[in-house]
Amino acid sequence: MLLLALVLLAAGWELYKLVAPDDGVRLGESLILPRSDDASMPHLARIAEVFGEQEVAGVEGGGTVLASVLAAVWYSLRLAAAGFAVGVAVGFLLALAMQRLRVLERALLPYVVLSQTVPLIALAPLVYGWSGNLSLFGLDWQPWMSVSVIAAYLAFFPVAIGALRGLSSPPPVQTELLAACAASWSQTLVRLRLPASVGYVIPALKLAAASAIVGAIVAEISIGLSGGIGRLIISYAQQATGDPARIYAPILGAAAMGVVAVGLVALLGLALRRYQFQEAA
Amino acid sequence: MSAPRPPAVALEGVGKRFGTGATAVDALTRIDLTVAAGEFVALIGPSGCGKSTLLRIVGDLIAPTDGAVRVNGKSARQARLDQDYGIAFQSAGLLEWRTVQGNVELPLALHGLGRAKRRAQARELLELVGLGDFGAHRPSQLSGGMQQRVAIARALARRPALLLMDEPFGALDEMTRERMQSELIRICAETSAAVVFVTHSIPEAVFLSQRVVVMSPRPGRITQVVDVPLGARDEDTREADQFYATITDVREALRGRAREASP
Amino acid sequence: MRTGAVWSGRVFIGLWPPLLFGVAFLALWEAFVLLRDIEPFVLPKPSAIFEQVRLNFDPILEATRSTGTNALVGLALGLVAGLMAALLASRLRPLEELLTPLSAAAAAIPIVALTPILNTMFSSTSSTPRRLIVLVYVFFPIFVNTLKGLRQIDPVHAELMRSYAASPWTVTRIVRLPRALPFFFTGLKIASAGAVIAAIVSEYFGGLQQGLGPAITSAAAASAYPRAWAIVCAAIALGLAFYLVAVLAERLAMPWQRPQGETT
Numbered sequence A: 001m002l003l004l005a006l007v008l009l010a011a012g013w014e015l016y017k018l019v020a021p022d023d024g025v026r027l028g029e030s031l032i033l034p035r036s037d038d039a040s041m042p043h044l045a046r047i048a049e050v051f052g053e054q055e056v057a058g059v060e061g062g063g064t065v066l067a068s069v070l071a072a073v074w075y076s077l078r079l080a081a082a083g084f085a086v087g088v089a090v091g092f093l094l095a096l097a098m099q100r101l102r103v104l105e106r107a108l109l110p111y112v113v114l115s116q117t118v119p120l121i122a123l124a125p126l127v128y129g130w131s132g133n134l135s136l137f138g139l140d141w142q143p144w145m146s147v148s149v150i151a152a153y154l155a156f157f158p159v160a161i162g163a164l165r166g167l168s169s170p171p172p173v174q175t176e177l178l179a180a181c182a183a184s185w186s187q188t189l190v191r192l193r194l195p196a197s198v199g200y201v202i203p204a205l206k207l208a209a210a211s212a213i214v215g216a217i218v219a220e221i222s223i224g225l226s227g228g229i230g231r232l233i234i235s236y237a238q239q240a241t242g243d244p245a246r247i248y249a250p251i252l253g254a255a256a257m258g259v260v261a262v263g264l265v266a267l268l269g270l271a272l273r274r275y276q277f278q279e280a281a
Numbered sequence B: 001m002s003a004p005r006p007p008a009v010a011l012e013g014v015g016k017r018f019g020t021g022a023t024a025v026d027a028l029t030r031i032d033l034t035v036a037a038g039e040f041v042a043l044i045g046p047s048g049c050g051k052s053t054l055l056r057i058v059g060d061l062i063a064p065t066d067g068a069v070r071v072n073g074k075s076a077r078q079a080r081l082d083q084d085y086g087i088a089f090q091s092a093g094l095l096e097w098r099t100v101q102g103n104v105e106l107p108l109a110l111h112g113l114g115r116a117k118r119r120a121q122a123r124e125l126l127e128l129v130g131l132g133d134f135g136a137h138r139p140s141q142l143s144g145g146m147q148q149r150v151a152i153a154r155a156l157a158r159r160p161a162l163l164l165m166d167e168p169f170g171a172l173d174e175m176t177r178e179r180m181q182s183e184l185i186r187i188c189a190e191t192s193a194a195v196v197f198v199t200h201s202i203p204e205a206v207f208l209s210q211r212v213v214v215m216s217p218r219p220g221r222i223t224q225v226v227d228v229p230l231g232a233r234d235e236d237t238r239e240a241d242q243f244y245a246t247i248t249d250v251r252e253a254l255r256g257r258a259r260e261a262s263p
Numbered sequence C: 001m002r003t004g005a006v007w008s009g010r011v012f013i014g015l016w017p018p019l020l021f022g023v024a025f026l027a028l029w030e031a032f033v034l035l036r037d038i039e040p041f042v043l044p045k046p047s048a049i050f051e052q053v054r055l056n057f058d059p060i061l062e063a064t065r066s067t068g069t070n071a072l073v074g075l076a077l078g079l080v081a082g083l084m085a086a087l088l089a090s091r092l093r094p095l096e097e098l099l100t101p102l103s104a105a106a107a108a109i110p111i112v113a114l115t116p117i118l119n120t121m122f123s124s125t126s127s128t129p130r131r132l133i134v135l136v137y138v139f140f141p142i143f144v145n146t147l148k149g150l151r152q153i154d155p156v157h158a159e160l161m162r163s164y165a166a167s168p169w170t171v172t173r174i175v176r177l178p179r180a181l182p183f184f185f186t187g188l189k190i191a192s193a194g195a196v197i198a199a200i201v202s203e204y205f206g207g208l209q210q211g212l213g214p215a216i217t218s219a220a221a222a223s224a225y226p227r228a229w230a231i232v233c234a235a236i237a238l239g240l241a242f243y244l245v246a247v248l249a250e251r252l253a254m255p256w257q258r259p260q261g262e263t264t
Helices: A002-019 A044-050 A065-100 A102-115 A120-130 A143-167 A172-180 A185-223 A227-238 A244-271 B053-056 B078-081 B100-110 B115-127 B144-155 B172-191 B204-207 B234-241 B240-260 C004-034 C044-057 C056-089 C092-108 C109-121 C128-150 C155-163 C168-203 C212-221 C225-253
Strands: A025-027 A030-033 B008-020 B025-035 B040-044 B066-071 B085-086 B162-166 B194-199 B211-216 B222-225
Touching: A002 A044, A002 A102, A002 C092, A025 A185, A044 A244, A065 A102, A065 A143, A065 A185, A065 A244, A065 C225, A102 A143, A102 C004, A120 A143, A120 C168, A120 C225, A143 B240, A172 A185, A185 A227, A185 B053, A227 A244, A227 B085, A227 C109, A244 C092, A244 C109, B008 B053, B025 B053, B025 B222, B040 B144, B040 C155, B053 B066, B053 B162, B053 B194, B066 B078, B085 B144, B085 C155, B100 B115, B100 B144, B100 B234, B100 C168, B115 B144, B144 B172, B144 C128, B144 C155, B162 C168, B194 B204, B204 B234, B211 B240, B211 C044, B211 C168, B222 B240, B234 B240, B234 C092, C044 C056, C044 C225, C056 C092, C056 C128, C056 C168, C056 C212, C056 C225, C092 C128, C092 C155, C109 C128, C109 C168, C168 C225, C212 C225
Parallel strands: B040 B194, B040 B211, B085 B162, B162 B194
Antiparallel strands: A025 A030, B008 B025, B008 B066, B211 B222
C-alpha cells in the first residue's frame, strides 16, 4: 500500500505540473499554491536523471551526484549513530535510576517530559563555539563531536520517557508475585521489568532514531560541517539557480537516511517481538 | 375496557446456527417460548446453552437461522425500530463523558424528545431507581451497583413493554446483588413491564421470576420450564421453605439434564 | 468540588521536588561557571543570560512573534486537515490503508529537509514554506491519533446503539467522537509542541531572516553567546506556551477525565 501511495503522489505531482499555472496560485499577495514551472518543480524523470550527473561539470573523475550523496549520507549516518548510541545509553540509565528512586523520578520527570515539548534543536548553533576551542580529557573537541552531541541530546529524551514508562509498566499482580518469591530489585529488573519494557522502548527508539537524524542534519548546517548531508543540502540549494533539480538529490538521501535508521530499529523490534504484546505505531 | 395486551415475546421453532458445514455450531434449536405481557421470566443454564444468544435474538441484535420471533405482537425488527424494549447488559455501558442524567436521557434524545420533557422524565426514572440525587454525577463517581441502577433507569426510559436483561448483576458482590434484586422487583411492580432475565444464579432466578426456563448446551435448547409458586416477593421470601424447594427443583432440572446429556 | 481540591493538593505537593531541583540546578550552574572560570562560548552564566533577555527584550519578542505566527498558522491548518482526514479515513477503508503507511514513512524522514524544495517552489521571501512544513509536521500526529480513537468502540456501547436503532452518523456523533477525544488531545499535545520545533528548524534551512532560528545563528556567529542563549530561552518559552495551551484545552474539553499521560 505504501507503494501505491507513493505512485499516487508521483502521479499527483505530474498532474499538478500539467494543470497548474507556471507562476502558481496567489491569494492576495502570497502564493498559496506553488509554482509549477520546470525550475520550481522539475519533472520526476529529471530528478532521477540528476543522480547520474557529474558533480562538478566538466571535471574528469569528479564522481557523480549519486556518489556524493551516498558518501555524505554515510558520513552523517555515522555521526547520528554515535549520538544515538550515547543518547540511548544515557536515557536508559536515567530511566533505571528514576525507576529505582521515586524521589529522583519526581524531581526530574517533569523536566524530561517538558523537554519533549521544547525546541531543543534551537541549541544547535550554540555548540558551534565548542569546536576548535575546547579540550575535554585531553582530547581536542572535534567539530563532528558537536553534531553527535546534538543528536545524542535529541535521542535521549524520548528514550528516557519510554524506558521509564516501560520499566514501570508491570501491574502490581506481577511485581507482588516476584516480591513473594523474594526476588531482588535486579532480578525483578531482568526477569520482569526489562521484558515488559520492550513494547514501550521500541517505539521510543524509533522516535529517537528519527530525532537523532534530524538533529545531526540541522547541527551540520549550523556548524557548517562539511562532508555531511546537511552541508550538501545547503550547498546544492545555493547552486539551485544553475540546476534546480539537483537539490532533490541530497534531500532524498536524507529521507533515505531516516528510513534506514527507523528501519533498523524496526528490525530490532522484530527480533524482540516475543516480548511485545502491544502494537504501537 | 382495554384490549388484552399481546404476549411480550412469542418464539416459535427458533434456531441459530453459527458457521457452516462440519464446523457449524447449533447455538439454539427448536426454541418455543411465550412470555405473557407483564410476566417475569428467567433464562438459566450452563455456559454455551445459548441464553445470551436467545436474548439477543429477541432484541433483534442477532438474526435467527430458523423460526419466528414476535415481540409485542410485531416482528423483532419492528419492535426494535419502535423501541418497544429496553436492554441492560452485564457491564452497565454508561457513556463516561455524560452525566448520570445525560445517560438516562440518551434513548429519549435519540428519538427526538424535547429538552424539558427529557429532563423531567429522566429525573422521574432516577427517582424510581432510587438515585434521584445523583443526576449531576459522573459514572466514574458511582459504585458498580449504582451504575447498574442507572443502566436500568435508562432501559426503562421509553416505558417499554419488555425489558431484556443479560446478567446485569453478574459483576456485583453478593450483598449488593440481593439488594438490587429487591430493587428490581419493586421497579417492575411499578412499571408492569415484562422481563426476560438471563442469569447464572439459581437463587436469583427463583427470587425474581414467575417461571424459570432451564436450558442446556450442545445443542442449545430448553429442557424444562419450572414454575415458581411464590406470591409477592419480599425479604422473607429468601427464607421461605417454598423458596428453597423451588431452588432444588431448578437445580435438579439443570443437573438431571446435564447428567443425561454427557456420554 | 471535592475532586478539584484533591487534584490541586496533589499538584502542590508534587511541585516541590522539581522546583527544588530546578533552583539547585541553576545555582550550581552559576557557581560552576564562576569557579571554573568558564568562557561564555562554552557555557554562559544564568545571570548573564537573564541580563541579555532584559536588554534585548524587544527584538527577541519580535522574533518570537514571527516564529510563533508560522507555528500557529501551520498548526491550525494541519489540525483541520488531520481531523478531516481522520474522519474520512474512519469511514473509507481504502483511504486509511493509503494514509497509514505514509504516516509511518513520514515519521521516519526528516521532514524539515524539504524546506529548500519549498523555498524554490514558493519563493524564499515567503513564510509559506515554513508554514507548510509545520502543517505536514502537525498533520500526521493528529491524523494517526484521532483515527485510532475513532476506531475504538466499546462492544457494549455498540450493542446499545443497535438496540436503539441508531443511524451510523448518530453512533459516530454520540459514541465515537467523544470516545476519540482523549486520543485527539494526545495528538494535539504532540502536534502543538512539534509545531514550534518544526517552525524553528525550518528556519535553519535558509529563506527569510526573520524568526528565532536565524536570530540564534547570527548571535552565535557574532560570538554573542549569552544573547544567543537568551533567544534560545525565548524559543523554549514559546514551545512551552503552545504545549500548555494544548494541555489547557484538553482539561477544558474533557472535564470528566483525569488527564492522560504523555505518549511519544
